[in-house]
Amino acid sequence: MQKNNSVYEKYFYESLRIRLVEEKIIELYPSDKIQSPVHLSIGQESVAVTLCDHLKKDDWLFINYRGHACYLAKGGPLPELFAELYGKRTGLSKGKAGSMHLADPENGTMGASAVVGSTISHSVGAALASKIRGEDRIFVSIFGDGATEQGVYHESLNFASLHNLPVLFVCENNELAVHTTLEERQSYSVTPHAEQYNIKTFKGKDSTDFMGLGAIFSEALGEVRVNRRPVLVEVYTCRYKEHVGPGEDYDNGYRSEADINKWKIKDPLIVDKILVEKFTPKIMSEIDKAVEFAESSPYPSIDDLLTDVI
Numbered sequence: 001m002q003k004n005n006s007v008y009e010k011y012f013y014e015s016l017r018i019r020l021v022e023e024k025i026i027e028l029y030p031s032d033k034i035q036s037p038v039h040l041s042i043g044q045e046s047v048a049v050t051l052c053d054h055l056k057k058d059d060w061l062f063i064n065y066r067g068h069a070c071y072l073a074k075g076g077p078l079p080e081l082f083a084e085l086y087g088k089r090t091g092l093s094k095g096k097a098g099s100m101h102l103a104d105p106e107n108g109t110m111g112a113s114a115v116v117g118s119t120i121s122h123s124v125g126a127a128l129a130s131k132i133r134g135e136d137r138i139f140v141s142i143f144g145d146g147a148t149e150q151g152v153y154h155e156s157l158n159f160a161s162l163h164n165l166p167v168l169f170v171c172e173n174n175e176l177a178v179h180t181t182l183e184e185r186q187s188y189s190v191t192p193h194a195e196q197y198n199i200k201t202f203k204g205k206d207s208t209d210f211m212g213l214g215a216i217f218s219e220a221l222g223e224v225r226v227n228r229r230p231v232l233v234e235v236y237t238c239r240y241k242e243h244v245g246p247g248e249d250y251d252n253g254y255r256s257e258a259d260i261n262k263w264k265i266k267d268p269l270i271v272d273k274i275l276v277e278k279f280t281p282k283i284m285s286e287i288d289k290a291v292e293f294a295e296s297s298p299y300p301s302i303d304d305l306l307t308d309v310i
């Protein structure tokens with residue numbers, strides 16, 4: 001797709017920002033300062049960025065445990081993210097949630113969960129309540145291809161279609177569920193299957209195409225806003241790092257370095273070195289200040305143990 005340079009650079013900057021944040025997490029992780037497991041979005045950043053560019057602040061986004069990218073793309077503050085990872089009192093959830101349970105309702109990012117597929121039904125329930133109240137916001141659920149194997153996914157698509165709910169379902173298809181490939185676990189394809197529920201679908205075959213992906217999300221979200229019915233977008237992408245943690249996983253036998261390099265050779269955040277050099281200093285300055293905030297923040301006290309607990 002032909003580039004609009006200002007939009008392309010916006011997508012590039014926000015995607016690079018997410019990648020550099022997660023590379024800083026990788027750098028810090030061996031120190032044990034980060035007090036939770038981390039599921040990194042490196043390689044998948046563009047999905048969150050191009051999606052959130054077309055969301056309003058009061059649209060609700062339901063994320064999963066690989067949620068740093070969506071949290072940041074939706075406007076979540078960076079210092080509070082690092083403080084949460086550090087288990088500090090100034091974190092998003094006062095250090096109680098960690099990486100896998102990020103929540104920022106002020107910016108429309110609803111609580112993530114470590115349970116695969118669990119927030120899909122949350123988005124549908126919230127959409128039903130919103131429809132009953134006569135509101136005009138829309139709801140987005142983002143999940144991996146492995147989540148489509150959960151019963152709640154199928155129930156949610158059926159219910160959303162049956163009741164005409166304004167939900168955008170987004171499947172980040174990295175073709176892996178932990179270490180298991182699509183061929184070993186799925187007898188169906190995501191978009192044709194969703195169409196059987198009378199849900200309109202869109203497919204992004206290459207997440208390295210920032211502009212093409214942005215156009216898909218613009219059209220898909222426009223459909224939801226106008227028709228007040230569910231839509232599904234499936235995007236093929238690549239998870240560069242291991243399922244959970246900061247390392248590589250080539251030695252585990254389920255994929256090779258060559259499999260990932262097929263994506264890396266066309267990844268704008270690797271290939272476009274001029275823009276990387278242009279934007280990196282500003283982003284790193286922001287990241288360093290956020291880490292300093294986390295480092296200097298206090299830990300929760302014993303008095304905080306049962307606060308905010310219902």
